[in-house]
Amino acid sequence: MQRRDLLKQTALTLAAFTLSRDLFAAEAEKFAQLPDVDKIIKLSSNENPHGPSPMARKQMMEAVNGSNRYPWDVTTKLREEIAALTGHTKEHIVMGAGSSELLGLVAVWAALKKGNAVAPDPTFRLWMPAARKTGLDIKLVPLTDKKMTDLQRMKEAMNDQTKLVYICNPNNPTGTVLPAKELEAFIKDIAPKAIILLDEAYTEFSSEPSMAHLVNDYPNLVIAKTFSKIYGMAGARVGYALAHPTTIKQLNELQPWANAGASAVSLAGALAALKDKTFIDFCKKENALARSIFCKALDKAGIPYIPSETSFIYFDTSNFGKDVKAMLEAKGIVGARTFEEGTKWLRISVGTQDEMKKAAAALLS
Numbered sequence: 001m002q003r004r005d006l007l008k009q010t011a012l013t014l015a016a017f018t019l020s021r022d023l024f025a026a027e028a029e030k031f032a033q034l035p036d037v038d039k040i041i042k043l044s045s046n047e048n049p050h051g052p053s054p055m056a057r058k059q060m061m062e063a064v065n066g067s068n069r070y071p072w073d074v075t076t077k078l079r080e081e082i083a084a085l086t087g088h089t090k091e092h093i094v095m096g097a098g099s100s101e102l103l104g105l106v107a108v109w110a111a112l113k114k115g116n117a118v119a120p121d122p123t124f125r126l127w128m129p130a131a132r133k134t135g136l137d138i139k140l141v142p143l144t145d146k147k148m149t150d151l152q153r154m155k156e157a158m159n160d161q162t163k164l165v166y167i168c169n170p171n172n173p174t175g176t177v178l179p180a181k182e183l184e185a186f187i188k189d190i191a192p193k194a195i196i197l198l199d200e201a202y203t204e205f206s207s208e209p210s211m212a213h214l215v216n217d218y219p220n221l222v223i224a225k226t227f228s229k230i231y232g233m234a235g236a237r238v239g240y241a242l243a244h245p246t247t248i249k250q251l252n253e254l255q256p257w258a259n260a261g262a263s264a265v266s267l268a269g270a271l272a273a274l275k276d277k278t279f280i281d282f283c284k285k286e287n288a289l290a291r292s293i294f295c296k297a298l299d300k301a302g303i304p305y306i307p308s309e310t311s312f313i314y315f316d317t318s319n320f321g322k323d324v325k326a327m328l329e330a331k332g333i334v335g336a337r338t339f340e341e342g343t344k345w346l347r348i349s350v351g352t353q354d355e356m357k358k359a360a361a362a363l364l365s
């Protein structure tokens with residue numbers, strides 16, 4: 001990759017998650033100043049450093065030849081494969097260009113009903129601007145002091161105008177995971193009253209199961225899934241939502257048509273990635289090993305952190321006395337940043353073992 005392209009990509013990725021255009025400009029400028037930008041280690045967006053899988057790469061290359069045609073076949077096959085995996089039918093699945101497209105779609109669908117949305121804070125926010133623009137008032141509910149999504153307070157924040165409740169499990173950026181029993185009870189209680197948008201971008205890294213089995217019983221439950229994380233295909237832009245067929249139909253109506261999203265090449269890659277169990281197991285194991293390298297360094301440095309079952313780590317540098325973000329950036333390691341203004345909690349993505357050894361060394365230097 002060209003130096004300028006890498007710079008631009010790094011800056012854009014960081015900017016996508018910040019709150020203002022001013023911050024975007026400041027970040028872009030800062031990384032432009034880095035001395036050896038070609039050697040940057042990018043730990044900002046929880047991308048899988050190993051993907052795409054060998055099988056996905058092969059299928060994507062072959063699919064280039066057929067990309068003069070719209071991808072009806074592969075979309076249908078992919079929906080069928082996902083349905084088989086989740087115990088549903090293809091009518092329970094809508095594909096999108098990444099799960100963020102579908103998060104936005106569900107937010108707009110909820111906004112059409114007019115009212116408010118309830119979400120934890122901090123959490124994954126990309127869907128919020130579109131929701132606000134289309135008229136949803138968003139009530140943010142602080143996490144518990146253990147950084148868990150506070151289901152009780154979220155319930156209390158709801159009123160008869162609440163049309164959407166967003167939950168990210170495991171939660172980004174904290175990595176905390178709601179136990180399946182608690183989450184299931186919450187869904188059963190809330191789903192008759194409001195749309196529940198459950199973001200399962202990181203479930204495959206976690207020991208807690210998906211809530212996919214509930215979608216047939218609760219038409220208000222929409223589960224967003226992505227090929228960007230464990231499958232290592234963030235740049236290919238493939239995601240899907242799982243919901244009751246009546247809900248999927250309504251979401252379909254908000255998309256221009258079935259082929260408006262991911263490309264034929266990306267969909268072919270996703271189809272192969274889904275079946276590449278060896279690669280998925282490898283990514284999960286490597287992620288855990290690389291994560292533990294950085295966690296051990298945090299232990300050594302006396303920095304508290306949330307035990308993580310995801311591809312990122314959330315840690316509290318309040319009592320460390322040094323600027324960890326700056327220490328990492330001085331060694332060309334970018335991406336550690338705060339999601340809670342006024343605190344010194346930082347999130348860093350998990351890279352390869354080698355990258356995390358470098359991050360650990362920078363932290364302990």
Ligand SMILES: Cc1ncc(COP(=O)(O)O)c(C=O)c1O
Nearest residue numbers: 098099100124172201226228239
């Ligand atoms: C919780 C969460 N949901 C959704 C996404 C978006 O993923 P996609 O690449 O599928 O749009 C991300 C990306 O970082 C994420 O962290």
